[in-house]
Amino acid sequence: xxxxxxxxxxxxxxxxxxxxxxxxxxxxxxxxxxxxxxxxxxxxxxxxxxxxxxxxxxxxxxxxxxxxxxxxxxxxxxxxxxxxxxxxxxxxxxxxxxxxxxxxxxxxxxxxxxxxxxxxxxxxxxxxxxxxxxxxxxxxxxxxxxxxxxxxxxxxxxxxxxxxxxxxxxxxxxxxxxxxxxxxxxxxxxxxxxxxxxxxxxxxxxxxxxxxxxxxxxxxxxxxxxxxxxxxxxxxxxxxxxxxxxxxxxxxxxxxxxxxxxxxxxxxxxxxxxxxxxxxxxxxxxxxxxxxxxxxxxxxxxxxxxxxxxxxxxxxxxxxxxxxxx
Numbered sequence: 001x002x003x004x005x006x007x008x009x010x011x012x013x014x015x016x017x018x019x020x021x022x023x024x025x026x027x028x029x030x031x032x033x034x035x036x037x038x039x040x041x042x043x044x045x046x047x048x049x050x051x052x053x054x055x056x057x058x059x060x061x062x063x064x065x066x067x068x069x070x071x072x073x074x075x076x077x078x079x080x081x082x083x084x085x086x087x088x089x090x091x092x093x094x095x096x097x098x099x100x101x102x103x104x105x106x107x108x109x110x111x112x113x114x115x116x117x118x119x120x121x122x123x124x125x126x127x128x129x130x131x132x133x134x135x136x137x138x139x140x141x142x143x144x145x146x147x148x149x150x151x152x153x154x155x156x157x158x159x160x161x162x163x164x165x166x167x168x169x170x171x172x173x174x175x176x177x178x179x180x181x182x183x184x185x186x187x188x189x190x191x192x193x194x195x196x197x198x199x200x201x202x203x204x205x206x207x208x209x210x211x212x213x214x215x216x217x218x219x220x221x222x223x224x225x226x227x228x229x230x231x232x233x234x235x236x237x238x239x240x241x242x243x244x245x246x247x248x249x250x251x252x253x254x255x256x257x258x259x260x261x262x263x264x265x266x267x268x269x270x271x272x273x274x275x276x277x278x279x280x281x282x283x284x285x286x287x288x289x290x291x292x293x294x295x296x297x298x299x300x301x302x303x304x305x306x307x308x309x310x311x312x313x314x315x316x317x318x319x320x321x322x323x324x325x326x
Contacts, residue, residue: 052177
């Protein structure tokens with residue numbers, strides 16, 4: 001038997017109203033979800049206040065979790081150290097002997113730099129940290145690379161400030177809440193940092209690739225001078241990042257640069273330091289700007305040679321026209 005054409009829910013008005021309300025709620029839900037999706041894709045900055053509020057709410061619990069993970073990791077490291085202590089001790093002895101020789105060389109270089117700075121009357125450029133914070137969360141399951149730290153506007157943190165660890169640069173502050181802040185990691189695809197090679201100062205740019213590695217792009221085209229193991233530090237060009245901060249180490253070469261890994265892995269970092277933004281004009285190590293030199297006065301145009309000749313020919317004729325005195 002064919003189904004009836006009229007599929008009404010019945011003559012009950014309550015059932016009809018319920019069906020109509022379900023359709024209305026479904027349509028509104030689809031429209032609202034589409035609007036939120038379009039807003040998040042086209043203008044994610046509009047949700048910054050929501051991210052900051054969520055970060056402030058979860059910051060205390062996340063801080064406790066970070067401290068617990070740090071303690072658990074130490075216990076695991078101590079337990080596993082008993083099984084590999086012999087081989088590690090032999091390896092560490094060789095590294096200590098090599099480090100002692102390099103420490104002597106480094107001390108000599110530091111003494112020479114100190115004497116040269118004193119001769120040039122240059123001051124040190126190491127910034128005073130704004131705050132130290134726990135790295136309490138990260139976006140490991142997202143295509144973007146963000147992290148959350150347990151310091152916000154209450155500790156003096158502001159957008160644009162660089163964030164680092166003792167190993168190197170981690171990222172920069174993107175959004176700030178009262179007690180927490182959101183940072184953009186250097187491995188994010190929207191992150192671009194001007195750098196230079198530590199050995200000879202070769203300039204380049206480092207972009208995040210979104211997979212935990214970095215793309216090194218040279219400014220000069222031609223023969224690729226990079227080698228595996230080269231270390232890059234921030235150059236300070238354009239401000240924001242303090243010059244000389246360790247950044248990345250080359251792992252593989254490409255036709256226009258290299259693939260590198262960050263020296264400071266956010267996944268292995270627990271405590272970070274927030275630094276003030278670097279401004280080249282406020283750096284005491286830079287020489288003073290050159291004084292303003294007034295432009296030279298404009299030169300008077302020289303008359304053409306033909307005009308001089310004509311003027312010379314007219315002068316005698318004018319004198320001959322005058323009447324002679326008796």
